Amino acid sequence: MKDRTVQKRALGASQLTSAVRRHWKVALLVAAAMAGQTLLTLAQPWPLRALIDHVVQNPSNTNDLMSRYSLTEFILVSIRGFFHEDLYHFLFQGIFLLALIYCGNALLLYVQNTALATLGQRVVLTIRERLFSHLVSLPHGFFEKARTGDLTSRISKDTADAQDILESLLTVLIRSLPTVVGILVVSFVMDWIYALTFVMVIPVVYWANVFFSRRTREAVRRQRRIEGALASSVQETFYYHKAVTSLSLENEVVDDFLEGGRESAQQAVRAGRYQGMLTASMDMLVGATSLLVLFVGILRIIHGCLTVGQLMVFLSYLNSLFKPIREMSKFAGRWAKSSAALERIEEIMALNPAEMGACDVPHAVPAPRFRGHVQFRDVWFGYDKDRPLLRGFEMAVAAGERVALVGDSGSGKSTLLHLLMRLYDPDRGAVLVDGRDIREFTLASLRNQMAVVLQDSYIFRMSVRDNIAMAKPGATEDEVVAAARAAGAHEFILGLSQGYDTQLGEGGGGLSGGQKRRLAIARAILRDAPIVVLDEPTVGLDAASEKRVMASIQRLTRGRTTFMVTHQLATIMDFDRIVVLSGGEVVESGRHEDLVQAGGLYQRLWESQRAEEESPLPAGSQEILEA
Numbered sequence: 001m002k003d004r005t006v007q008k009r010a011l012g013a014s015q016l017t018s019a020v021r022r023h024w025k026v027a028l029l030v031a032a033a034m035a036g037q038t039l040l041t042l043a044q045p046w047p048l049r050a051l052i053d054h055v056v057q058n059p060s061n062t063n064d065l066m067s068r069y070s071l072t073e074f075i076l077v078s079i080r081g082f083f084h085e086d087l088y089h090f091l092f093q094g095i096f097l098l099a100l101i102y103c104g105n106a107l108l109l110y111v112q113n114t115a116l117a118t119l120g121q122r123v124v125l126t127i128r129e130r131l132f133s134h135l136v137s138l139p140h141g142f143f144e145k146a147r148t149g150d151l152t153s154r155i156s157k158d159t160a161d162a163q164d165i166l167e168s169l170l171t172v173l174i175r176s177l178p179t180v181v182g183i184l185v186v187s188f189v190m191d192w193i194y195a196l197t198f199v200m201v202i203p204v205v206y207w208a209n210v211f212f213s214r215r216t217r218e219a220v221r222r223q224r225r226i227e228g229a230l231a232s233s234v235q236e237t238f239y240y241h242k243a244v245t246s247l248s249l250e251n252e253v254v255d256d257f258l259e260g261g262r263e264s265a266q267q268a269v270r271a272g273r274y275q276g277m278l279t280a281s282m283d284m285l286v287g288a289t290s291l292l293v294l295f296v297g298i299l300r301i302i303h304g305c306l307t308v309g310q311l312m313v314f315l316s317y318l319n320s321l322f323k324p325i326r327e328m329s330k331f332a333g334r335w336a337k338s339s340a341a342l343e344r345i346e347e348i349m350a351l352n353p354a355e356m357g358a359c360d361v362p363h364a365v366p367a368p369r370f371r372g373h374v375q376f377r378d379v380w381f382g383y384d385k386d387r388p389l390l391r392g393f394e395m396a397v398a399a400g401e402r403v404a405l406v407g408d409s410g411s412g413k414s415t416l417l418h419l420l421m422r423l424y425d426p427d428r429g430a431v432l433v434d435g436r437d438i439r440e441f442t443l444a445s446l447r448n449q450m451a452v453v454l455q456d457s458y459i460f461r462m463s464v465r466d467n468i469a470m471a472k473p474g475a476t477e478d479e480v481v482a483a484a485r486a487a488g489a490h491e492f493i494l495g496l497s498q499g500y501d502t503q504l505g506e507g508g509g510g511l512s513g514g515q516k517r518r519l520a521i522a523r524a525i526l527r528d529a530p531i532v533v534l535d536e537p538t539v540g541l542d543a544a545s546e547k548r549v550m551a552s553i554q555r556l557t558r559g560r561t562t563f564m565v566t567h568q569l570a571t572i573m574d575f576d577r578i579v580v581l582s583g584g585e586v587v588e589s590g591r592h593e594d595l596v597q598a599g600g601l602y603q604r605l606w607e608s609q610r611a612e613e614e615s616p617l618p619a620g621s622q623e624i625l626e627a
């Protein structure tokens with residue numbers, strides 16, 4: 001378990017470094033600006049020391065008349081001095097040098113901040129792009145089990161934290177650490193006994209950082225996990241809003257949300273407490289060490305081992321020493337937070353699509369245009385590998401043939417469609433199109449040749465036009481309208497407030513079930529694919545809508561190999577073949593009239609459905625049951 005965490009952390013860092021490598025020019029600019037600042041920080045006390053030891057401390061320079069000068073005389077004497085005396089030259093040079101250092105520092109700070117912001121954003125974008133591309137390439141099976149809210153929070157929140165970790169990393173490595181080391185080296189050269197007072201503080205700082213950061217990271221890791229779960233629940237609640245309200249679950253979902261929110265807040269407070277403790281302990285250290293340095297420094301001056309100028313250098317260095325130390329401890333907290341986020345990113349990046357289900361095989365080729373002959377050859381498949389649902393399943397469908405798949409619930413109808421679309425791969429055997437195993441083809445080229453209409457019509461939050469046009473990139477207005485006409489959707493679209501420009505809500509909010517279905521059919525028509533896959537396209541519709549949708553399906557499926565899963569037998573009476581499934585096996589197959597005559601399972605299903613139609617459920621109850 002421990003090994004895996006270590007591995008994850010290493011991989012997390014590799015994501016970050018490879019993203020930084022991609023933007024190495026900006027990274028180099030940041031590093032140069034930071035290194036420049038480090039040098040200036042080290043150089044800063046020296047002109048000060050020179051001024052104090054050579055100008056202020058030099059007894060021959062003391063002018064007791066100065067206190068009697070007026071302001072004008074003070075200025076005039078100083079300017080005259082500049083032109084005639086070395087002492088004033090020295091003073092002006094020292095001040096000029098200090099001014100240069102301050103200006104240089106400000107300029108470098110500006111360059112560093114701008115370049116760091118650019119680098120951070122580019123790195124976040126790169127990691128986001130990689131994470132999202134990786135996620136969408138994962139097989140469908142992953143998403144069936146994944147918590148989508150949690151994935152969303154990884155993409156949006158965790159990737160943003162990469163910027164933080166990068167900033168802390170660069171600041172600590174390029175600015176803080178070299179500054180601390182540089183100050184220690186110079187201090188030792190100047191007065192090693194005195195410098196020891198500095199060194200004593202380092203182990204305490206290190207220990208406090210490690211102790212509090214570890215605890216902060218644990219709390220943040222827990223908080224992120226809870227927030228991911230919370231985001232999933234919120235997403236689920238909105239997605240199934242109809243079911244939540246119809247089952248009066250509002251109070252329960254709010255209570256669950258509050259509970260999760262409280263737990264997350266607890267962890268955040270805990271993390272904040274540890275970070276607060278770290279900052280407070282650093283402040284205490286600063287105070288104690290300053291006193292010690294002052295005390296020892298004055299003692300060393302009394303003993304004649306140190307000049308006042310050197311003490312000033314030490315005091316200035318002390319200030320410069322604590323700035324990076326404070327920075328490092330501040331970043332330790334942020335680091336703890338961000339590394340928990342990087343670990344979560346890496347968890348996803350470490351998933352291997354090939355081990356999780358259907359994905360492009362190494363030598364996959366783009367599929368040629370299909371004629372549409374489909375064959376399931378000795379297919380063995382089970383969602384649970386120990387309990388196969390299909391055991392040596394065989395079925396061949398001619399190009400252009402329209403086949404309906406019917407049977408009991410759970411008999412494997414939708415599973416056949418999943419295998420055809422390669423949402424899953426068979427455990428044994430193969431699905432062939434035009435005589436070739438579909439695993440030979442790239443997933444995109446295979447699925448591009450399938451027009452799919454599912455129970456859930458998948459309407460996206462965009463205009464009606466874009467919802468249809470997405471089936472065929474670059475589709476013209478005429479093609480979109482023609483598809484909508486063929487799907488029987490054109491009239492109702494024109495009736496919408498802004499026609500084809502009407503913006504639809506998420507999941508097609510604002511449209512009826514039948515309208516959503518016809519929009520999905522228009523999309524399928526526009527795709528102009530040789531194979532059509534329909535999974536219960538009329539479920540939940542009233543009789544009038546069902547009729548309109550079936551009329552559009554007629555137009556969609558004409559001349560195309562069609563697989564339609566349905567429980568509504570009245571909609572498939574004219575299909576070329578009806579395949580009746582039970583327990584993953586074909587138990588009957590033929591045209592409607594023949595199967596009704598045969599007196600088997602189909603006939604029983606047909607009779608029971610007719611009996612149901614004679615005593616229908618109240619309008620809308622079907623949808624509630626489905627939800």
Ligand SMILES: Nc1ncnc2c1ncn2[C@@H]1O[C@H](COP(=O)(O)OP(=O)(O)OP(=O)(O)O)[C@@H](O)[C@H]1O
Nearest residue numbers: 144383384389407408409410411412413414415416
């Ligand atoms: N993603 C999945 N993970 C695990 N088991 C699954 C999954 N999808 C379906 N199953 C199981 O596989 C069996 C066949 O499911 P499938 O959806 O193919 O049946 P179906 O005939 O289409 O049913 P229905 O008419 O109710 O839609 C069922 O027992 C189902 O519980």
